[in-house]
Amino acid sequence: MLPLLMVSGLGADERLLAPQSQAFANLRVAAWIEPEPRETLAHYAKRLAQANDPGGPCFVGGVSLGGMMALEMIRHLDARACLLISTIHHRRELPRRVRVVAPLAPLLAGAAVHVNARLVRLVLRLRAKRLSPVKRSILEQLAESCPHFCTWAIRALLRWSPEPFPPNVPIVHLHGDCDPILPHRYTHPDVLVPDGGHVLTLTHAEIVNGFLRSAMERLGPREPPSAPTCPRFR
Numbered sequence: 597m598l599p600l601l602m603v604s605g606l607g608a609d610e611r612l613l614a615p616q617s618q619a620f621a622n623l624r625v626a627a628w629i630e631p632e633p634r635e636t637l638a639h640y641a642k643r644l645a646q647a648n649d650p651g652g653p654c655f656v657g658g659v660s661l662g663g664m665m666a667l668e669m670i671r672h673l674d675a676r677a678c679l680l681i682s683t684i685h686h687r688r689e690l691p692r693r694v695r696v697v698a699p700l701a702p703l704l705a706g707a708a709v710h711v712n713a714r715l716v717r718l719v720l721r722l723r724a725k726r727l728s729p730v731k732r733s734i735l736e737q738l739a740e741s742c743p744h745f746c747t748w749a750i751r752a753l754l755r756w757s758p759e760p761f762p763p764n765v766p767i768v769h770l771h772g773d774c775d776p777i778l779p780h781r782y783t784h785p786d787v788l789v790p791d792g793g794h795v796l797t798l799t800h801a802e803i804v805n806g807f808l809r810s811a812m813e814r815l816g817p818r819e820p821p822s823a824p825t826c827p828r829f830r
Contacts, residue, residue: 597622597812597816598622598652598653598654598655598676598812598816598817599622599624599650599652599654599655600620600622600623600624600654600655600656600657600679600808600812601624601626601648601650601654601655601656601657601669601673602616602623602624602625602626602656602657602658602659602662602666603625603626603644603657603658603659603661603662603663603665603666603669604625604626604658604659604662605658605659605660605661605662605682605795606660606661606741606746606749606750606753607737607738607741607746608659608660608662608734608737608738608741609625609627609628609737609740609741610625610627611733611736611737612659612733612734612737612795612797612798613625613659613797614733614798615797615798615801615804615805616797616801616804616805616808619801619805619809620805620808620809624648624650626644626647626648626662626665627648628644628742628745629643629644629647630745631745631748631749631752635748635752636752636755636756637664637665637668637749637752637753637755637756638668638756638758638759640665640752641664641665641666641667641668641669641672642668642669642671642672644665644669645668645669645671645672645673646672649672649673650673652674653674653675653676653817654673654674654675654676655675655676655677655678655679655811655812655815655816656669656670656673656675656677656678656679657678657679657680657681657808658680658681658683659681659682659683659795659796659797660681660682660683660777660778660794661683661749661753662683663680663681663682663683663684663769664683664684664753664756666678666679666680667680667685667758667761667767668758670761670762670765671761671762675762675765676765676766676815676816676817677765677766677767677768677811677812677815677816678761678765678766678767678768679768679770679807679808679811679812680767680768680769680770680785681769681770681771681796681797681804681807682770682771682772682775682777682778682794682795682796683769683771683778683783684778684782684783685758685761685767685769685783685784686756686757686758687753687754687755687756687757689778689782689783690753690754690778690782691778691779691782730795730798730799733798734795734798766815768786768787768807768811768815769783769784769785769786769787770785770786770787770789770796770803770804770807771783771785771787771788771789771792771796772788772789772791772792772793772794772796772800773788773789773790773791773792774791774792774793775792775793775794776793776794777794778794787807789803
């Protein structure tokens with residue numbers, strides 16, 4: 597099967613895709629790279645694609661912010677399909693409450709990231725033993741994330757206005773119907789997961805794995821039929 601290049605979400609790393617890494621030998625999770633000053637999301641995604649190019653045909657996908665990156669990365673890779681999870685296709689699909697504060701992003705993003713990081717570390721210190729494995733994993737990833745990168749990513753996302761995506765690359769989108777971060781009613785997913793939140797890769801791993809497997813089998817190259825064997829006669 598072709599390589600599957602996946603990008604995790606904001607404040608997350610390869611642990612967000614641990615169940616998928618265990619299920620797919622062809623999966624590689626792209627490691628975040630350092631953003632350049634005032635870099636756009638599209639330009640960052642181009643560099644991320646270049647740093648992780650498998651050198652041939654591949655599937656590209658991502659979760660949340662990683663899905664937005666994946667949409668931009670397919671412009672620079674030999675992508676056979678783009679597989680999206682819990683994400684959006686344009687900043688206009690952000691919740692209204694987020695779009696309202698977008699003009700203040702340069703002032704608010706840094707403060708919001710640092711306050712959130714302190715709250716996350718406090719919760720982990722006080723309630724770590726009471727948290728479910730999924731919640732603890734998410735909070736640990738947030739606590740260990742780079743504030744500089746998160747600040748840049750929020751600002752870049754709120755300014756993201758992509759050009760039309762390559763028409764020859766199919767885009768398939770899975771979303772939870774109870775996602776509180778990026779509600780599905782603002783975007784247009786192909787598949788809705790009942791009672792699914794934002795971190796489907798961890799909470800609904802089997803559904804996500806089935807979605808990825810089905811899309812790759814349907815959209816990947818088909819194996820040529822084997823030549824019929826002739827009977828041997830003595």
